[in-house]
Amino acid sequence: MMLDTSKNILIVGLGLIGGSYAKALRKLGFKISAITLKQEDIDYAIENGIIDEGYTEPVPEVIGKAELIIFALYPKTFKNWIDKYQQFFKPGALLTDVTGVKSSVVYDIQNMLRPDVEFIAAHPMAGKEVYGVQNSDPKIFHGANYIVTPTEKNSKEAVEDCLELGRLMGFNHVSVLTPEKHDEMIGFVSQLTHCIAVSLMNCYDGEKLQDYTGDSFRDLTRIARINDEMWSELFLLNKETLLEQMDKFLAEFSKLRQTLEEGDRDTMREMMRISTARRALFDKK
């Protein structure tokens, strides 16, 4: 087990998630370095005890002493970073990430990587509608899912270490999926729901809408506040899977529309009974 507090952890990308990792891990006693773009984020993180040291450039000595490196970058930035700076990794270093899509990232990274380091991918399914290290908070991990997505290139030890990392940071449910299964699941429970919320808010520009909005509409559109730069990249990197999920939804929605148009109340009620029974499973947990 490599996760003892003598180990140096480097976080690359100190935003909401990177910052929340840093807070959770430093509280456990780890020494945390960070590399991120803005000096103001580093200043904030040091002043608030979130990291031990931080740099706006990929300093070779800082990269070279880290036994565990956590990448909290957008997918394409992540790949570019590995390409340019993997020469500085310490032999035997373990790399992990927080990227929201997997198939289009994990294999590429593993294929370009030096053979003496290991990349084990993970996805912390947690977030907020606000961004930046200033809003970071490890409480978002409580009650949330943490998914490790190994390939056949990964060692059993790395998978175990990565699962342990999720447990240590307070995730409620820590599990393993293949990159493909992960992307299918995330396409449905996360990306499709964001597509729906965005489309719904784009439907209507009634200025006075908020005066009549009940909890249903608020709940359904909460996630319509979305980081367009990040989510558009994630959608496009999971394109085929997400298109499939969108088409499934379109088929069911169109079926419901047809029951309404045709006055087919029996089929409409049957769809409602199915949704009620399935949704009730979530509340029983």
Added chain:
Amino acid sequence: MMLDTSKNILIVGLGLIGGSYAKALRKLGFKISAITLKQEDIDYAIENGIIDEGYTEPVPEVIGKAELIIFALYPKTFKNWIDKYQQFFKPGALLTDVTGVKSSVVYDIQNMLRPDVEFIAAHPMAGKEVYGVQNSDPKIFHGANYIVTPTEKNSKEAVEDCLELGRLMGFNHVSVLTPEKHDEMIGFVSQLTHCIAVSLMNCYDGEKLQDYTGDSFRDLTRIARINDEMWSELFLLNKETLLEQMDKFLAEFSKLRQTLEEGDRDTMREMMRISTARRALFDKK
């Protein structure tokens, strides 16, 4: 102003909403009678101090002494009830309702009604995913919208009394809309959102889904638990308006799907920026 506590209030239909009205109004000092189908609901309501008296039949003397009658029935049952029992109304009685659709109800009721009583329609936009007087709770009115939908047949006094009723019961936002505007608004913020949640739950039967479900999916599908008998009736009674709203949503969703298929990231990001800006308005309130 007719709403002083010497007045007799009759509630027809003692379910979740009827029961919540009863609790709120009896607490204010009104005498509450109820007519509802099941003796067990009456027994429960009397034992728990929710009503003063209750009957499973439309007793003429009980109907005849009420100065304010609140109908908390499904739309078609409501119309049948008026047709059969309006003969027993006290001259000058004020009638109101809680029905979730308006155009298809209000005019029909007003047209069939005796000229010596007045029906002023209202919609309390509040609810729960559970039913029955046993789950009634006037707290669901706090922070909720109450909408009065008068027609040109209504008196200014009745509109004022009905608005006051909403205020007295603790609704946060009490307002007036035409039946048509009400149905358009409700078609969008409530019925369309329920259609989306039902369709989404019908999409996927993955047994292990709940293990990976984040808050987004839970929030979006909460209202997929739905009373199929009531909602199918409400959908069909607002058919043309709801079909229009569903088509608007289909158009936006399909547009977003197209940006994905074509890799048109700029348009995708623009849609996300629109949804973010519009949704932010709700949170500022």
